Amino acid sequence: MSDKYDVIVIGGGPAGYVAAIRCAQLGLNTACVESWINKQGKPALGGTCLNVGCIPSKALLESSQLYSDAKHHFGDHGIVVPSVTADVPKMIQSKDKIVQELTGGIEGLFKANKITWIKGTGSLLPDRQVEVTAHDNSKSIHSAGNVILATGSTSIEIAAVPLQGDVIVDSAGALDWESVPEKLCVIGAGVIGLELGSVWRRLGAEVVVLEAQDAFLPMVDDQIARDSLRQFSQQGLDIKLGARVMASSVNGDKVSIEYTDKDGEQQLQVDRVIVAVGRRSNISQLTLPETDLLIDERGLVHVNGACETNLPGVWAIGDLVRGPMLAHKGSEEGVAVAERIAGHQCHLNYDAIPSVIYTHPEISWVGKTEEQLKEEGANYKKGVFPFLASGRAKAMQDTAGMVKILADADSDAVLGMHIVGPHSSELIGHGVLTLEFEGTIEDIARTVFAHPTLSEAIHEAALGADGRAIHIPNRNR
Ligand code: FAD
Numbered sequence: 001m002s003d004k005y006d007v008i009v010i011g012g013g014p015a016g017y018v019a020a021i022r023c024a025q026l027g028l029n030t031a032c033v034e035s036w037i038n039k040q041g042k043p044a045l046g047g048t049c050l051n052v053g054c055i056p057s058k059a060l061l062e063s064s065q066l067y068s069d070a071k072h073h074f075g076d077h078g079i080v081v082p083s084v085t086a087d088v089p090k091m092i093q094s095k096d097k098i099v100q101e102l103t104g105g106i107e108g109l110f111k112a113n114k115i116t117w118i119k120g121t122g123s124l125l126p127d128r129q130v131e132v133t134a135h136d137n138s139k140s141i142h143s144a145g146n147v148i149l150a151t152g153s154t155s156i157e158i159a160a161v162p163l164q165g166d167v168i169v170d171s172a173g174a175l176d177w178e179s180v181p182e183k184l185c186v187i188g189a190g191v192i193g194l195e196l197g198s199v200w201r202r203l204g205a206e207v208v209v210l211e212a213q214d215a216f217l218p219m220v221d222d223q224i225a226r227d228s229l230r231q232f233s234q235q236g237l238d239i240k241l242g243a244r245v246m247a248s249s250v251n252g253d254k255v256s257i258e259y260t261d262k263d264g265e266q267q268l269q270v271d272r273v274i275v276a277v278g279r280r281s282n283i284s285q286l287t288l289p290e291t292d293l294l295i296d297e298r299g300l301v302h303v304n305g306a307c308e309t310n311l312p313g314v315w316a317i318g319d320l321v322r323g324p325m326l327a328h329k330g331s332e333e334g335v336a337v338a339e340r341i342a343g344h345q346c347h348l349n350y351d352a353i354p355s356v357i358y359t360h361p362e363i364s365w366v367g368k369t370e371e372q373l374k375e376e377g378a379n380y381k382k383g384v385f386p387f388l389a390s391g392r393a394k395a396m397q398d399t400a401g402m403v404k405i406l407a408d409a410d411s412d413a414v415l416g417m418h419i420v421g422p423h424s425s426e427l428i429g430h431g432v433l434t435l436e437f438e439g440t441i442e443d444i445a446r447t448v449f450a451h452p453t454l455s456e457a458i459h460e461a462a463l464g465a466d467g468r469a470i471h472i473p474n475r476n477r
């Protein structure tokens, strides 16, 4: 069978499905090829993000935080709960329901926008043709004026710790455990390792995180990373830096992990392991050698600033290409590419993409870190405001962390915002808008923030950059 679409998108994750919807909105006859089979054995849209990534992890982070609050913190507010128990299978069911509702919602949006969902695995052929292998192994060929590649990424596996049943799992496996391991080892103190380690720590596991690098969260502003590490240690996350995992073995119901650190070879006995050492792009089934699609040295599809590959009319977006592996980055690339295909001008500001680690406290940032500014030799100023001095954070009895704003000392332009603290994932939106609107410290200083809110800490940090914060003594006076 051969048919002709204006656009075929390969991959229905947050990059691909958003691209498909925007193409359809712009009047383009659009198809999306998606191969995902969900936990219930049914084809599903939404990709990693909706099925085994952003959404299910946030569902479990929310449930586990509520449990931990009820168990450890309600008493601080005068709420007496005689006994609190975690019904983990119910938590998993509740997470699965959220996932099913959201992925079903994307299917509904496809129908409403008249997007054809071609179920199966897509391979790019020359001349913007796409071969699809359906779940029953039948093959079909489709062609389009433009093809958008959005096949995303999967967890990296390491030979030293091969996955095994539900004992040694990747991030997807760690979202499905129906019981709490007594002792858990997380390999990799990146975003995913810290989030999933937090979930199981809150539910009662003893958690050891092994991280090969000496630096903790090297991409995060150092002051914020150091403060976060202190918070996590207080919560009982045992984060060992400079600890490279070399080997593992399963003995009965225990896993033995061998790692090296500055003191030499070490061993750890645990009940379960999460391997969270990063993600790699999905290119193996995407294209054939004769298609000549250019893959870069990191195994990513090579694209220019407009997400064009080396092949005319073939675009690539999301985790498949350079840039942070974040759902919102992929979605915005999807919108931008759809609009470019439809002949619109479009620009995506890669300098104003927020990052968030949804631990407690949450870590969020946008723009430059202080270390980057130092390296550039920039003439910068900074304002820092601790949540300990925020009336709202006090009322919430959740005062860990701070807001830090960095700005150009000459022009006053805000260059970066870094927040560790309650709901920082929501607060960072202020920083994103400030960068997007090329705002200054003075713009934030002259903005009225509601009292009492956590966002007042942003106001105070901006005031602090010029030595005029109200609720803390100013260092720069
Ligand atoms: P994916 O979401 O990976 O989607 C790609 C899709 O393509 C998949 O559905 C796959 O089945 C399909 N596919 C692959 N090959 C083919 C083929 N040949 N033919 C047809 N279909 C194919 N990001 C955030 O921004 N915020 C978060 O809070 C967050 N939390 C995360 C938590 C976890 C545990 C994980 C693992 C990731 C998290 N991420 C988060 C990252 C986020 O999930 C990814 O950045 C995002 O999903 C990338 O979107 P994508 O569309 O490029 O790829």
Ligand code: AMP
Binding pocket: 158, 160, 187, 188, 189, 190, 191, 192, 193, 210, 211, 212, 213, 243, 244, 245, 246, 276, 277, 278, 279
């Ligand atoms: P991220 O790429 O943010 O998901 O983080 C993955 C983390 O895993 C990185 O910080 C890596 O340094 C770390 N890592 C990779 N391989 C190993 C290993 N063998 N032992 C311990 N940590 C590792």
